[in-house]
Amino acid sequence: MAKGAKLPGSLPHLKPRRKVSKSLKRKREEEELENLEKAAQEFDASNLTKFADLPLSRQTTSGLDKSHFKVPTDIQRKAIPLALKGKDILGAAKTGSGKTLAFLIPVLEKLHRAKWTADDGLGALIISPTRELAIQIFEVLRKVGQRHSFSAGLVIGGKNLQDERERLGRMNILVCTPGRMKQHLEQNPDLDTYNLQILVLDEADRILDMGFKDSIDAIIQGIPKSRQTLLFSATQTKNVNDLARLSLKDPEYVSVHEAATAATPGKLQQHYIITPLPEKLDILWSFIRANVKSKILVFFSSTKQVRFVYETFRQMQPGIPLLHLTGKQKQTARLEISAKFSSSKNSCLFATDVVARGLDFPAVDWVIQADCPEDADTYIHRVGRTARYERDGRGVLFLCPTEEKGMLERLKTKKVPIEKINVKQNKKQSVQNQLQGICFKDPEIKYLGQKAFTSYARSVYVQKDKDIFDLEKLPLQEFATSLGLPGAPRIKFLKGEDTKQRKNAPRALLKDDDSSQDEESGDEDAKKDKKKEVRTKYDRMFERQNQNIFTSHYTGMVRHGEEEEAEEKDEDFLAVKRHGYGSDTEDEGKGPNQGQKFIEVHGKDPMLVDSKRREKLATSKKAMLKYKGKGTKLVFDEEGEAHAIYEFEDEEGFKKAGDAEEQRDRFLAEEKKKVSAADEEDKDVAKEKRRAKREKQKARALEGEDDNDDEEGFTGGLPLIPYEDFDAKRDGSDDGEEAPELVEEDRPAKKQKKWFEDDSEEERKKKKKAKRKGKVVEMQEEPETLDDLEALAAGLLA
Numbered sequence: 121m122a123k124g125a126k127l128p129g130s131l132p133h134l135k136p137r138r139k140v141s142k143s144l145k146r147k148r149e150e151e152e153l154e155n156l157e158k159a160a161q162e163f164d165a166s167n168l169t170k171f172a173d174l175p176l177s178r179q180t181t182s183g184l185d186k187s188h189f190k191v192p193t194d195i196q197r198k199a200i201p202l203a204l205k206g207k208d209i210l211g212a213a214k215t216g217s218g219k220t221l222a223f224l225i226p227v228l229e230k231l232h233r234a235k236w237t238a239d240d241g242l243g244a245l246i247i248s249p250t251r252e253l254a255i256q257i258f259e260v261l262r263k264v265g266q267r268h269s270f271s272a273g274l275v276i277g278g279k280n281l282q283d284e285r286e287r288l289g290r291m292n293i294l295v296c297t298p299g300r301m302k303q304h305l306e307q308n309p310d311l312d313t314y315n316l317q318i319l320v321l322d323e324a325d326r327i328l329d330m331g332f333k334d335s336i337d338a339i340i341q342g343i344p345k346s347r348q349t350l351l352f353s354a355t356q357t358k359n360v361n362d363l364a365r366l367s368l369k370d371p372e373y374v375s376v377h378e379a380a381t382a383a384t385p386g387k388l389q390q391h392y393i394i395t396p397l398p399e400k401l402d403i404l405w406s407f408i409r410a411n412v413k414s415k416i417l418v419f420f421s422s423t424k425q426v427r428f429v430y431e432t433f434r435q436m437q438p439g440i441p442l443l444h445l446t447g448k449q450k451q452t453a454r455l456e457i458s459a460k461f462s463s464s465k466n467s468c469l470f471a472t473d474v475v476a477r478g479l480d481f482p483a484v485d486w487v488i489q490a491d492c493p494e495d496a497d498t499y500i501h502r503v504g505r506t507a508r509y510e511r512d513g514r515g516v517l518f519l520c521p522t523e524e525k526g527m528l529e530r531l532k533t534k535k536v537p538i539e540k541i542n543v544k545q546n547k548k549q550s551v552q553n554q555l556q557g558i559c560f561k562d563p564e565i566k567y568l569g570q571k572a573f574t575s576y577a578r579s580v581y582v583q584k585d586k587d588i589f590d591l592e593k594l595p596l597q598e599f600a601t602s603l604g605l606p607g608a609p610r611i612k613f614l615k616g617e618d619t620k621q622r623k624n625a626p627r628a629l630l631k632d633d634d635s636s637q638d639e640e641s642g643d644e645d646a647k648k649d650k651k652k653e654v655r656t657k658y659d660r661m662f663e664r665q666n667q668n669i670f671t672s673h674y675t676g677m678v679r680h681g682e683e684e685e686a687e688e689k690d691e692d693f694l695a696v697k698r699h700g701y702g703s704d705t706e707d708e709g710k711g712p713n714q715g716q717k718f719i720e721v722h723g724k725d726p727m728l729v730d731s732k733r734r735e736k737l738a739t740s741k742k743a744m745l746k747y748k749g750k751g752t753k754l755v756f757d758e759e760g761e762a763h764a765i766y767e768f769e770d771e772e773g774f775k776k777a778g779d780a781e782e783q784r785d786r787f788l789a790e791e792k793k794k795v796s797a798a799d800e801e802d803k804d805v806a807k808e809k810r811r812a813k814r815e816k817q818k819a820r821a822l823e824g825e826d827d828n829d830d831e832e833g834f835t836g837g838l839p840l841i842p843y844e845d846f847d848a849k850r851d852g853s854d855d856g857e858e859a860p861e862l863v864e865e866d867r868p869a870k871k872q873k874k875w876f877e878d879d880s881e882e883e884r885k886k887k888k889k890a891k892r893k894g895k896v897v898e899m900q901e902e903p904e905t906l907d908d909l910e911a912l913a914a915g916l917l918a
């Protein structure tokens with residue numbers, strides 16, 4: 121088909137309705153699909169100006185139109201025509217330039233042209249590094265795919281695996297995060313990827329880095345090599361190893377900023393300021409106070425800093441709503457905060473890098489990077505939360521004097537145009553006294569401050585780029601004072617296994633360990649130091665004030681200072697106490713106190729139970745399984761008596777077979793192999809059965825089509841359940857009724873009307889009746905929560 125030519129057929133609701141036979145309709149559809157395929161292969165993108173020029177299905181064109189997308193952006197103009205031809209794509213374009221649509225449109229078209237139906241299973245997989253981004257992609261998919269009838273789902277964790285499990289087997293398109301997807305692939309025989317047509321990695325460079333390696337390798341292993349693959353990012357990888365891992369076939373590298381002078385959006389103004397570490401919060405506070413009518417996003421390097429600054433600044437009332445978002449928050453809270461920040465006109469969000477990539481918060485005026493990003497790519501993604509899609513925006517990077525040289529070099533190499541500005545000293549307000557007052561009054565905040573301090577120090581310490589990050593050069597004592605703390609918590613970083621071992625070791629042992637270290641080393645100097653220590657007025661004030669449950673935490677951190685000890689206590693403070701099971705406890709040999717009791721588990725030493733939660737744990741067979749031991753292999757003699765294997769083996773034979781430890785490892789490795797092979801077989805059998813069932817259903821559906829006459833109009837697979845109807849079903853529970861269950865796969869699905877079809881007379885009566893009864897029958901609001909979205913995903917199921 122010539123470029124720009126009109127595709128056969130127009131919008132169905134504009135057509136006069138008439139009866140046509142199913143077979144005739146199917147034939148037409150097939151012709152239409154063939155024409156589309158041909159048009160896509162022959163398409164010449166040089167004159168592409170609007171989406172309507174593209175050889176797209178009526179459903180996608182209409183979805184784009186309804187979502188008010190008319191003119192494609194550069195990356196869309198370049199990438200979509202190639203993707204429609206079936207090419208693998210490596211797409212690179214600046215932040216906020218519309219990469220999401222550049223991969224969603226080809227996804228929809230791929231499945232449409234393959235005549236994808238529910239019986240074909242999973243056809244497209246879209247992987248995102250964070251839950252928030254996955255949700256955002258899903259929302260855009262929902263908008264532009266509204267006229268298609270594919271089922272789509274979100275797999276992002278934070279939900280019961282079993283709940284998700286049943287739905288997933290019936291999805292055509294999944295938007296997922298890597299870890300959760302891997303979990304499903306391993307444990308869910310209903311999820312079959314054998315038929316996958318297209319794989320998308322959004323923020324591909326992030327997904328392909330070491331952090332997600334295991335999950336991505338597991339996912340790739342389970343999907344067919346013959347699929348199409350699309351990779352997108354503002355900082356794209358061309359790493360040959362990565363491309364080999366994904367088995368890309370002659371990928372097209374589509375870059376719309378490689379030739380540009382800057383890697384960041386043109387309307388973005390970028391500045392940096394040099395701020396000594398102890399002045400950072402003064403400058404941030406002064407900046408926020410001076411911009412209370414703006415929408416500001418502030419990045420820190422750790423969760424603890426985000427919380428500390430949020431909690432303290434809130435108490436100081438800057439005159440602008442404050443929000444905070446970190447990966448440690450619960451999913452519902454994260455969603456709520458994202459939604460609040462998105463809809464607000466002026467507010468300030470403190471966040472970690474969990475929101476650095478991909479998120480499309482509308483109209484952010486300022487992005488402040490209060491802590492130096494780990495590299496130039498992270499800088500580009502963070503600052504890209506502003507100046508999105510042709511809007512203006514401003515970014516300010518705070519750099520400590522020691523970070524300036526190294527970071528500027530990195531930014532220059534990545535083509536980031538950034539200019540230095542100075543802070544007007546007379547406008548700078550010191551917040552140290554206020555922070556000191558808050559910490560003094562509120563022990564929790566002071567504790568948080570100490571954690572913020574150590575987290576920041578750790579974040580600098582672990583950075584790879586030592587030309588930029590040098591902990592030793594930072595004025596840590598002054599930094600602690602600037603946070604309102606009476607002294608710098610002592611920091612001592614342990615590396616690798618040692619840290620892990622200590623973290624996992626029983627607390628009592630650790631305690632002994634620590635004290636014994638002191639004693640054994642005869643660290644008299646340390647003891648003398650403690651006596652000689654100069655105590656300030658503030659120290660005494662804090663001691664006096666903080667005589668409550670937190671006291672031990674502070675003293676642990678500040679005075680006696682062992683970081684590891686504090687870490688351990690931190691777990692006490694923040695998590696359920698790991699009172700020893702068995703003999704490793706501080707309570708060993710003592711009887712239970714009031715409100716405590718011992719419960720015996722698997723005939724081992726009793727477990728101390730001092731809370732309902734621990735009682736529940738101790739009485740849960742499943743939770744206690746880990747304490748049960750591995751079981752022993754037994755052999756039965758002729759009398760039916762059980763014997764351990766070694767009883768039948770003479771000593772010489774045993775010795776011949778090699779070292780006992782090696783024999784044991786060999787045996788375990790062999791058994792493990794057998795178990796996973798059996799597991800694989802079971803899964804394959806289950807999947808095979810499912811596929812056969814699907815094939816049958818598909819064949820049955822096709823046979824059925826020929827028997828009946830129907831009204832003309834696109835069917836193309838599953839009928840789309842209008843959103844209102846689905847919600848009406850769920851909301852049935854509002855008036856005490858049970859929400860009806862989703863239609864089971866095996867049952868013949870009721871034909872749903874399309875969203876553009878009018879209610880039948882019968883349906884109108886039903887709705888009227890329901891309204892009289894007070895039932896909610898119409899969904900007027902957009903889905904807001906994750907539950908709404910997930911319900912919607914299920915709602916697309918037939």
Ligand SMILES: Nc1ncnc2c1ncn2[C@@H]1O[C@H](COP(=O)(O)OP(=O)(O)OP(=O)(O)O)[C@@H](O)[C@H]1O
Pocket residue numbers: 188189190191192193196213214215216217218219220221353354477478479480504508509
């Ligand atoms: N063709 C278009 N017409 C109008 N607006 C568009 C178009 N394409 C995308 N947008 C809008 O541009 C904004 C940015 O799009 P998107 O989130 O896809 O950018 P991105 O390139 O993925 O950014 P990032 O690199 O940060 O992930 C969104 O608000 C989106 O709705």
